[in-house]
Structure formats: structure tokens, C-alpha cells
Amino acid sequence: MLESVCRNGIHLIEAPSLEIELGVRAVFTCRDGGVSRGPFSSLNLSYNVGDSRSDVTSNRNHLQEAMGIALSNWVFCRQVHGVTATVVGPLQVGRGSTDFSSAIPRCDSLVTRLERVPLAVLTADCAPVIMVAPGGNAVSVAHVGWRGALAGVVTVALDKLTGIVCCPPGGVIALIGPHIGPCCLEVGEEVAERFELRFGDEVIVGRPPAVAVDLGAACRRELEAAGVMSGNIFDTDICTRCDGSYFSYRGYSGTTGRQAGLVAITRYPG
């Protein structure tokens, strides 16, 4: 399902079969191929991490060419590790595409039925989770860190997605993008207990005092519990902290850029 490709000098992870079969483009970016410098080197896509604004704009423009959809149509949100999902209609198109302040506030997932309107979340260790409704007539992307996972952000986004097209969740396709792996996501005992309670003991790795949680497995469990078929859930299985091709909040002590998870309906099938 997920493949590494190079477009316009940018390495991306894409799902080509989704585009062929459903007319949906799903993309996860890496950190190479942009113009940002220092800790933001080089394809930083966030206006809100201290990078030069013009460099971020150049990076987004460069990615726009690789995506093949005008940046003026892209939609970003101001993520807060919460659960709010926003349905993007014609009035929201373009919000946050060229600045931070116009991005949709206090929101961690976006859903749309609009064609050629890429939805984006920005991450550095958190998981970008893309969901595609059966037939490809609605798409969603969610920003899932450990707080959002515990709060149920995946289920809220999934409910919104299936609600706007009135479909059961079984046939939804879910792509879990690069995120910090269980190798690196050490948490306190209290967080580990909450993960175990919500997702089961298989998301817990190690023993106190060095307990880690498996964020990807937690997303998978959440999707399965909400009715998505296991065979429809795909994980890149890339750890953003171990793999040097990604921005990692923990790996760079908080001063780093952001990669993106993007999804767009490129055409309605058939």
C-alpha cells in the first residue's frame, strides 16, 4: 500500500493504489528537499516553530509542485493535542495555507468531501493518520500524539468521516504515517497505565522505570475497536526519532521542524 517515491527532488511516502483505485492522493513528507536551515533543515512545513517565514513558504510551494494541487486550496489547523474534528467546506478552503494565524483554530483533525482540497496535519513524532471513506468520496487526516490518542482523536475523526458520507466504518482505509516508535516513546508510569487501560497491554513496551508505549499500535487498536477492518489499516513502521530522514521533537529536544501528512480527493472515481 505505502511506497517511497521521489517527486520534484522531494522524498515522499505515498499510497499509489489509492490514487489509481479511488482517486485519492495520500502523502507523508520527509525532512529532505527544502530550503530551511539549521534545526529546520530542510523541508520544514510549519510557520509556528521559529523558522524563517519565507523559507517555509518556499518549502510549501516546492511541495505544491510535487502534490500537483495549488497551495491556495490546502487547509491546515492549529493543533492542540485535542479531539476536535472540523469538516472543511468551501469557506475553509485555503485556511492556514500561507500563514499560521488563519489555520483552523483548536482542531486536530480535518475531514472533507471537496475535490482537490488537500488536508494537512504537521508532526514531529506524533502520528499523522489519514483515513479514506469507502469509494474515496470523503477523506480525513488527524494529528495523534499520546494525549490525543488517549482522548480518542482517531475515533472522533473517523465518526465525522463516516458521518458525512453515511457509511459504516468497516471499509474505511487508514494510513498511519511516520511517528515516534515504541523504541523511543518512553512515558511515565501514569501515562503507561492509561494506555494499558484504554488499548490493552500489547501497547506497553518494557518495564518500570523504563516503560514505553506503542503509539502506532494504539492507533490501530482504536481504529479496530471503532469497526475498521484490520486488513485496511497500514502503518509505515518508521520511527521518526531513529530514522534521520524525519523531524523528531524528542530527538532534537523540541527545536526542530515539522513534516506533513496530506490527503486530497484528486478526482471522484468513475
Ligand SMILES: [Zn+2]
Ligand atoms: Zn525509535
